[in-house]
Amino acid sequence: MTDGGTMLPWLVIRQDDNGNRYRVGRYATEDEAQKVADSLGDRGHEQLYWVERMGQTAPS
Template sequence: MTDSGAVQPWLVIRQDDNGNRYRVGRYATQDEAQKIADTLDARGHKQLYWVERAAPAS
């Protein structure tokens, strides 16, 4: 959950050309996250973007 109380279990992750990984954002649906990843990937930079499900909160 975020501070707003909304569940956003899908992450967009970026990996740069040095292998460093960063969370770009959290999204409510896999489709929404994939659209963001695809848009960022289409920019043509060396970074790699992908979507993954966040680990459940304990």
């Protein structure tokens, strides 16, 4: 998928306390996505954030 013609294959995913998973954003590089996930995770919430490539299986 693209956003304005740019490939954005890296996803940041959030899992809440009830196990519901949501896509937070899409990014061009794994490094960029990881920085966002780390920043969100550092906020002290009980949520779990991770990075995955489109089509990749999420952690259980």
